[in-house]
Amino acid sequence: xxxxxxxxxxxxxxxxxxxxxxxxxxxxxxxxxxxxxxxxxxxxxxxxxxxxxxxxxxxxxxxxxxxxxxxxxxxxxxxxxxxxxxxxxxxxxxxxxxxxxxxxxxxxxxxxxxxxxxxxxxxxxxxxxxxxxxxxxxxxxxxxxxxxxxxxxxxxxxxxxxxxxxxxxxxxxxxxxxxxxxxxxxxxxxxxxxxxxxxxxxxxxxxxxxxxxxxxxxxxxxxxxxxxxxxxxxxxxxxxxxxxxxxxxxxxxxxxxxxxxxxxxxxxxxxxxxxxxxxxxxxxxxxxxxxxxxxxxxxxxxxxxxxxxxxxxxxxxxxxxxxxxxxxxxxxxxxxxxxxxxxxxxxxxxxxxxxxxxxxxxxxxxxxxxxxxxxxxxxxxxxxxxxxxxxxxxxxxxxxxxxxxxxxxxxxxxxxxxxxxxxxxxxxxxxxxxxxxxxxxxxxxxxxxxxxxxxxxxxxxxxxxxxxxxxxxxxxxxxxxxxxxxxxxxxxxxxxxxxxxxxxxxxxxxxxxxxxxxxxxxxxxxxxxxxxxxxxxxxxxxxxxxxxxxxxxxxxxxxxxxxxxxxxxxxxxxxxxxxxxxx
Amino acid sequence: xxxxxxxxxxxxxxxxxxxxxxxxxxxxxxxxxxxxxxxxxxxxxxxxxxxxxxxxxxxxxxxxxxxxxxxxxxxxxxxxxxxxxxxxxxxxxxxxxxxxxxxxxxxxxxxxxxxxxxxxxxxxxxxxxxxxxxxxxxxxxxxxxxxxxxxxxxxxxxxxxxxxxxxxxxxxxxxxxxxxxxxxxxxxxxxxxxxxxxxxxxxxxxxxxxxxxxxxxxxxxxxxxxxxxxxxxxxxxxxxxxxxxxxxxxxxxxxxxxxxxxxxxxxxxxxxxxxxxxxxxxxxxxxxxxxxxxxxxxxxxxxx
Numbered sequence: 001x002x003x004x005x006x007x008x009x010x011x012x013x014x015x016x017x018x019x020x021x022x023x024x025x026x027x028x029x030x031x032x033x034x035x036x037x038x039x040x041x042x043x044x045x046x047x048x049x050x051x052x053x054x055x056x057x058x059x060x061x062x063x064x065x066x067x068x069x070x071x072x073x074x075x076x077x078x079x080x081x082x083x084x085x086x087x088x089x090x091x092x093x094x095x096x097x098x099x100x101x102x103x104x105x106x107x108x109x110x111x112x113x114x115x116x117x118x119x120x121x122x123x124x125x126x127x128x129x130x131x132x133x134x135x136x137x138x139x140x141x142x143x144x145x146x147x148x149x150x151x152x153x154x155x156x157x158x159x160x161x162x163x164x165x166x167x168x169x170x171x172x173x174x175x176x177x178x179x180x181x182x183x184x185x186x187x188x189x190x191x192x193x194x195x196x197x198x199x200x201x202x203x204x205x206x207x208x209x210x211x212x213x214x215x216x217x218x219x220x221x222x223x224x225x226x227x228x229x230x231x232x233x234x235x236x237x238x239x240x241x242x243x244x245x246x247x248x249x250x251x252x253x254x255x256x257x258x259x260x261x262x263x264x265x266x267x268x269x270x271x272x273x274x275x276x277x278x279x280x281x282x283x284x285x286x287x288x289x290x291x292x293x294x295x296x297x298x299x300x301x302x303x304x305x306x307x308x309x310x311x312x313x314x315x316x317x318x319x320x321x322x323x324x325x326x327x328x329x330x331x332x333x334x335x336x337x338x339x340x341x342x343x344x345x346x347x348x349x350x351x352x353x354x355x356x357x358x359x360x361x362x363x364x365x366x367x368x369x370x371x372x373x374x375x376x377x378x379x380x381x382x383x384x385x386x387x388x389x390x391x392x393x394x395x396x397x398x399x400x401x402x403x404x405x406x407x408x409x410x411x412x413x414x415x416x417x418x419x420x421x422x423x424x425x426x427x428x429x430x431x432x433x434x435x436x437x438x439x440x441x442x443x444x445x446x447x448x449x450x451x452x453x454x455x456x457x458x459x460x461x462x463x464x465x466x467x468x469x470x471x472x473x474x475x476x477x478x479x480x481x482x483x484x485x486x487x488x489x490x491x492x493x494x495x496x497x498x499x500x501x502x503x504x505x506x507x508x509x510x511x512x513x514x515x516x517x518x519x520x521x522x523x524x525x526x527x528x529x530x531x532x533x534x535x536x537x538x539x540x541x542x543x544x545x546x547x548x549x550x551x552x553x554x555x556x557x558x559x560x561x562x563x564x565x566x567x568x569x570x571x572x573x574x575x576x577x578x579x580x581x582x583x
Numbered sequence: 584x585x586x587x588x589x590x591x592x593x594x595x596x597x598x599x600x601x602x603x604x605x606x607x608x609x610x611x612x613x614x615x616x617x618x619x620x621x622x623x624x625x626x627x628x629x630x631x632x633x634x635x636x637x638x639x640x641x642x643x644x645x646x647x648x649x650x651x652x653x654x655x656x657x658x659x660x661x662x663x664x665x666x667x668x669x670x671x672x673x674x675x676x677x678x679x680x681x682x683x684x685x686x687x688x689x690x691x692x693x694x695x696x697x698x699x700x701x702x703x704x705x706x707x708x709x710x711x712x713x714x715x716x717x718x719x720x721x722x723x724x725x726x727x728x729x730x731x732x733x734x735x736x737x738x739x740x741x742x743x744x745x746x747x748x749x750x751x752x753x754x755x756x757x758x759x760x761x762x763x764x765x766x767x768x769x770x771x772x773x774x775x776x777x778x779x780x781x782x783x784x785x786x787x788x789x790x791x792x793x794x795x796x797x798x799x800x801x802x803x804x805x806x807x808x809x810x811x812x813x814x815x816x817x818x819x820x821x822x823x824x825x826x827x828x829x830x831x832x833x834x835x836x837x838x839x840x841x842x843x844x845x846x847x848x849x850x851x852x853x854x855x856x857x858x859x860x861x862x863x864x865x866x867x868x869x870x871x872x873x874x875x876x877x878x879x880x881x882x883x884x885x886x887x
Binding site for chain 2: 041051052063067104
């Protein structure tokens with residue numbers, strides 16, 4: 001019986017390695033309110049909570065391995081159906097998958113128990129998303145949309161919360177974040193969908209939204225322009241509306257991958273809606289918060305696809321015989337397989353560290369928001385902490401989304417290469433993994449946008465502060481001290497490149513954002529793997545190989561940044577050549 | 584209209600994952616070498632009962648007969664949604680064959696009193712007899728439907744079931760109460776529910792607590808151990824986490840029909856069959872070679 005948690009040594013290693021007991025204490029407010037909890041399933045202490053997390057992930061692993069994975073191929077082949085009346089019928093196997101997740105109580109993963117949720121930390125949720133995505137990446141877009149319920153919990157009024165959250169937790173409804181429009185993709189400030197108040201003062205929505213993941217879901221969070229006179233992001237508010245006569249699916253996209261996930265074009269015709277939180281904070285506060293969580297989710301989804309692709313390639317390289325032996329004995333194949341695995345583990349280290357920092361940030365914000373009785377001293381400390389964590393997260397979250405998704409595409413691509421001709425055929429799932437992986441560098445903000453966000457952190461001190469904190473640690477193993485020395489040298493080069501960029505202005509910063517962020521990520525992951533290597537023999541070799549592969553790249557990247565070449569900007573017409581005639 | 588369902592479940596050695604140490608020298612099963620699992624077809628029986636409850640209302644009670652460790656499968660029943668679980672454990676029931684086992688189970692079912700449907704897995708993967716379900720029905724004096732592959736309607740005290748008959752199926756109707764044995768085609772067992780796992784993970788039967796206390800205080804005198812067990816039993820009962828435990832007296836069983844005394848089955852012979860690979864055959868990759876291979880497979884009755 002396949003269990004995608006219990007068969008994954010690396011996730012289990014991280015489960016033990018990350019301090020989940022500390023996260024449990026944060027999540028459960030130091031277990032101060034256990035006696036008031038009437039749910040009957042509240043943990044008593046940190047060990048009890050961590051035991052619960054492990055049991056929950058074991059269930060996720062079982063559902064993913066036994067019940068979801070066997071359906072993935074058929075769902076990919078057949079997809080969902082758009083009906084004439086503007087509704088969507090999910091593939092019967094997608095419906096069955098959702099029913100399984102609901103039966104297992106997994107659809108209120110992070111919601112508080114008072115709404116019927118499991119109250120798990122984000123870090124555990126990220127692990128669950130990875131595990132589900134390994135079975136079927138497209139199902140993540142339904143399972144992994146729980147940030148919608150989190151957003152309602154964080155910002156909506158009590159009436160909306162009481163009405164919607166228990167339904168999410170029971171798995172009766174799914175949601176969609178309805179942001180993108182034909183002319184507002186990466187640039188959400190350009191959103192036009194109109195929100196207005198009718199004679200009774202009730203909000204109504206009119207307009208079109210495009211590329212909406214699960215737009216056919218029952219509960220929609222819609223970004224709309226409530227202030228027609230304010231043209232930018234400050235004119236936008238967030239609304240909640242339910243599927244009904246005023247909301248119609250006009251088109252179901254035909255996509256390269258994630259066929260199980262319905263991507264809808266939605267038409268709103270005076271659909272009744274309710275305001276979430278305050279007017280004008282829709283984009284700048286609520287959607288930003290929602291997107292940050294969703295980005296970590298995509299990072300975890302990427303890990304899942306990469307894990308599936310890696311496993312396939314590893315088995316194939318071991319069993320496929322050519323030239324009188326398994327192809328894994330050929331140096332070129334051995335390199336592909338080991339690098340897939342090393343980069344997968346590197347990405348996992350970054351993704352779960354980011355999740356861990358998110359947990360610290362979210363719980364701190366929750367305490368500041370909901371607990372009215374905090375002494376002023378404590379409040380000051382927490383506000384300070386909040387700023388620090390926000391800075392670190394503002395760098396780590398886009399880094400994790402960028403690095404994990406790019407890694408997934410590379411690993412899925414390499415998996416096809418390892419399988420050779422067989423990988424190109426539909427007989428193996430390798431091609432599906434690549435098609436599914438490909439979206440991860442695009443949605444929830446493209447890689448290029450993640451770099452724009454991450455590079456601000458790299459050049460504004462967050463990178464240097466983060467590394468300085470990790471450099472203080474000493475290791476009693478000469479190999480690790482040596483590798484740490486390499487990381488110090490690497491950081492020196494990155495800092496040199498940062499100084500250079502700062503003299504050049506923002507255009508240049510955006511031009512060389514990618515190599516600069518790549519170099520910084522190598523140093524950050526290096527430190528995370530150092531921490532792992534200190535407690536695990538095998539991880540020493542993973543770290544050594546990671547650095548052997550990445551430090552030369554770091555040097556190349558830094559040298560490139562220092563070159564000051566701006567020809568893509570200054571000689572764009574010359575280098576890109578004339579615009580081809582459209583056929 | 585609500586229905587009360589009883590499910591008989593068994594903990595079995597996982598014979599699907601057999602290793603070299605699975606059999607003792609004398610040919611009996613080395614239970615220590617095999618992980619103990621929920622008998623697979625009993626999970627389908629449990630699912631059938633839970634689906635009846637989900638659809639019509641009512642209750643699901645799971646019973647397991649076995650050593651204290653069998654409470655593990657009862658906890659699993661709680662995780663998946665059973666309302667009530669009962670551990671039937673008694674040293675005097677050890678070594679029961681199918682006749683004695685079905686007698687004991689039928690006594691337990693009688694003790695429960697009111698019920699509409701009893702579900703059993705078709706057979707257990709350790710003995711593969713498929714006798715216990717039907718024998719229970721006989722002893723209870725109620726009709727039985729074996730090999731259920733699809734649950735149909737329940738209406739006005741009548742159940743409609745599609746049963747597998749080897750090379751096809753038939754639909755039968757039967758008045759309640761009835762005993763039904765279930766095959767895997769009937770449904771897909773639901774996963775354990777996370778919140779129920781968090782709630783019931785501490786549920787224990789008294790016999791488990793006794794074993795736990797003895798392991799923790801090996802030197803302690805009997806009365807001290809008994810007092811500690813009692814204390815833990817009461818603590819769990821207060822939390823609603825005590826798994827009910829019945830012995831043969833509780834179900835009014837005739838001891839001559841239980842355990843070794845009530846088991847007429849005699850093992851005639853146990854054979855240890857060792858499958859060995861004896862050389863290998865090279866098949867030339869030609870039309871003729873393949874034809875030859877197919878012919879041999881047909882002759883050996885592997886194909887056809």
